Amino acid sequence: MSHREAMLPALPPPPGVTRRASLSHYIGLAALGFWIAASVGIFLFVVDSWSVEKLTKYGPNFISGLGVTLTLVSISVVLGGILSLPIAYGRMSKNKVLSWIAYVYVYFFRGTPLITQLFLVYYGFGSFRPYLEAVGLWTFFRDAWFCALLTFTLNTAAYQAEILRGAIQSVPRGQHEGAAALGLPKRIAFFKIILPQAMIVALRPYGNEIILMIKGSAIVAIVTVFDLMGETRRAFSRTYDFQMYLWAAVLYLIMVEMLRNLWAWIEVRLTRHLKR
Amino acid sequence: MQAAFAALSTFVSWFDPFCGPVGILQLLSPDSLMSCGDKGWGDEIAYGFLITASLAICTLPVGLFLGFFIALAKQSEEKSLRLATNIYTTIFRGLPELLTLFIVYYGLQIVAQQVMAALGYEGPVEINAFIAGMIALGVVFSAYCSEVLLSAFKAIPRGQYEAGDALGFHRGRTMRLIILPQLVRIALPGLGNLWMALLKDTALVSIIGLPDILRQTGVAARVTKHAFEFFSLACLLFLVLAMVSSVVFSTLERYTKRSEVGR
Numbered sequence: 001m002s003h004r005e006a007m008l009p010a011l012p013p014p015p016g017v018t019r020r021a022s023l024s025h026y027i028g029l030a031a032l033g034f035w036i037a038a039s040v041g042i043f044l045f046v047v048d049s050w051s052v053e054k055l056t057k058y059g060p061n062f063i064s065g066l067g068v069t070l071t072l073v074s075i076s077v078v079l080g081g082i083l084s085l086p087i088a089y090g091r092m093s094k095n096k097v098l099s100w101i102a103y104v105y106v107y108f109f110r111g112t113p114l115i116t117q118l119f120l121v122y123y124g125f126g127s128f129r130p131y132l133e134a135v136g137l138w139t140f141f142r143d144a145w146f147c148a149l150l151t152f153t154l155n156t157a158a159y160q161a162e163i164l165r166g167a168i169q170s171v172p173r174g175q176h177e178g179a180a181a182l183g184l185p186k187r188i189a190f191f192k193i194i195l196p197q198a199m200i201v202a203l204r205p206y207g208n209e210i211i212l213m214i215k216g217s218a219i220v221a222i223v224t225v226f227d228l229m230g231e232t233r234r235a236f237s238r239t240y241d242f243q244m245y246l247w248a249a250v251l252y253l254i255m256v257e258m259l260r261n262l263w264a265w266i267e268v269r270l271t272r273h274l275k276r
Numbered sequence: 277m278q279a280a281f282a283a284l285s286t287f288v289s290w291f292d293p294f295c296g297p298v299g300i301l302q303l304l305s306p307d308s309l310m311s312c313g314d315k316g317w318g319d320e321i322a323y324g325f326l327i328t329a330s331l332a333i334c335t336l337p338v339g340l341f342l343g344f345f346i347a348l349a350k351q352s353e354e355k356s357l358r359l360a361t362n363i364y365t366t367i368f369r370g371l372p373e374l375l376t377l378f379i380v381y382y383g384l385q386i387v388a389q390q391v392m393a394a395l396g397y398e399g400p401v402e403i404n405a406f407i408a409g410m411i412a413l414g415v416v417f418s419a420y421c422s423e424v425l426l427s428a429f430k431a432i433p434r435g436q437y438e439a440g441d442a443l444g445f446h447r448g449r450t451m452r453l454i455i456l457p458q459l460v461r462i463a464l465p466g467l468g469n470l471w472m473a474l475l476k477d478t479a480l481v482s483i484i485g486l487p488d489i490l491r492q493t494g495v496a497a498r499v500t501k502h503a504f505e506f507f508s509l510a511c512l513l514f515l516v517l518a519m520v521s522s523v524v525f526s527t528l529e530r531y532t533k534r535s536e537v538g539r
Contacts, residue, residue, distance in 0.1 A: 028357030124504035218372035
């Protein structure tokens with residue numbers, strides 16, 4: 001049996017992994033450089049045309065516009081959520097007439113642009129003024145804010161009904177059967193077993209829908225409601241200063257990002273029992 | 277060249293579904309609101325329909341192309357590339373489309389004016405509303421598209437890339453022959469939704485003055501005082517576009533899934 005008498009001489013360390021600078025590295029640096037250049041450019045542009053006067057004059061308008069946007073969106077999302085319940089019920093109903101009506105409603109509101117619907121309500125119902133005055137609804141349809149609220153409510157109800165239906169139908173059949181095997185009445189099974197599971201599925205689409213509504217609500221500026229976009233347009237038309245749009249962009253981005261992060265937090269919180 | 281264009285437009289007008297020789301609006305009496313002559317609004321609104329459809333169709337390739345490369349960048353190993361593209365999608369998914377459109381329209385005007393001023397031209401510079409709309413909608417579309425494509429990329433197992441390596445394909449060929457066909461199949465439903473959103477967003481371009489469906493019907497509504505009828509017509513035309521595209525997309529989906537039918 002032979003064995004070594006002396007230690008083997010230590011080998012030199014392996015050559016370090018030198019990563020070749022790839023094309024994507026340069027593209028990435030160029031893209032980041034572009035963003036940095038853009039933000040510096042925008043910053044310089046804003047500084048160049050900055051004046052405290054403008055801020056004190058139009059700043060409060062922007063805040064009130066923000067308030068209008070948030071009020072409009074939150075009321076219409078809540079009302080739309082209530083209205084979506086019968087629509088979702090109709091969509092899932094076995095009654096042909098009911099499900100057909102709900103389908104047509106949803107198809108109409110999802111298939112046409114929100115702005116066309118808004119024009120239809122605001123300008124279109126305006127042409128029925130004598131009838132509306134006779135019924136006493138004219139004060140409602142005369143006001144652009146109420147028209148926007150009505151349109152948004154009807155629109156978001158269609159989307160929310162689809163979200164709700166999709167979520168309820170995503171609960172596996174076995175859950176219904178399990179409830180039936182336990183002898184639970186249908187109502188209790190729905191509220192205690194099906195709905196809680198459906199709501200977890202529906203959470204993310206609901207968040208997206210609210211974000212879509214916030215973004216979509218900008219179009220009310222066209223029908224003379226002074227929401228954030230409307231105030232921006234008014235300030236721009238008075239000053240011809242492009243930075244008004246940049247302020248609005250920042251405000252919208254902050255709103256959407258806050259909501260997105262809040263929703264992510266809620267989702268993590270509510271689904272913590274599903275983590276393994 | 278002019279003659280060629282004229283001939284082409286006459287040729288195309290034969291197949292016009294609204295005001296052509298076999299168009300549905302020719303069935304109306306020439307004095308009605310929707311007839312095709314000078315008295316009716318049929319030809320104006322048909323033109324708006326054409327503008328809306330062509331804006332959406334022209335935006336689609338731009339958005340898809342940009343979105344594809346952004347999706348590639350988002351799954352790259354380069355941190356800087358990922359960061360840059362995430363900034364892009366955060367901005368353009370967070371901004372209202374209307375605001376993006378205004379920023380592009382007025383911002384481009386300012387930039388163009390300054391560039392022209394630097395070149396020694398001191399006159400009013402106008403940006404074409406169609407181009408501005410194409411850029412704004414294309415950018416928004418690409419931001420959403422990159423998310424759809426990214427999740428489709430994630431659904432393709434690593435083994436598919438390794439198979440490409442094993443066959444000795446270089447990266448472009450693996451992408452073209454192995455990954456893309458599967459990517460299209462997975463991403464098609466998501467892209468269909470984005471296309472519908474794009475169609476609806478084109479209505480916003482009417483606000484910066486492009487004579488699309490909404491603008492043309494709006495003008496007709498103001499002139500004739502039949503607002504309800506004309507805006508209902510606008511809704512109907514958008515519904516027609518939505519229906520046509522859902523037929524096209526379901527055909528496409530069946531086509532891309534034809535290899536799965538036998539199973």
